[in-house]
Amino acid sequence: MLGMSQVHANRSFRQLVQDGLVAWRGGRIQLLDITALSQRAGFDAGYLEQDSLPAPISQALAL
Known part of the structure; x- marks a missing residue:
């Protein structure tokens, strides 16, 4: 896929x-490192509704 x-x-x-x-x-x-994975992928969570993500992920993306 x-x-x-x-x-x-x-x-x-x-x-x-x-x-x-x-x-x-x-x-x-x-x-192991969600922040570094997000950076490597060029991921921008700005368009996501942060409250709908599990707390650990929301916290990691807020860094």
Whole structure:
């Protein structure tokens, strides 16, 4: 759905792990640094209704 090959997706994920932004533990992906992930993706939460996001995410995006 993203238009990425499995190889490219794996390489991209591995880079995020190496950079300390995400981790793979117990069959789940953990987001370790939401602020840095948002910056890397160029994400701007300004158009979102902040109250509708879970508190930890709203707090991280407010930094």
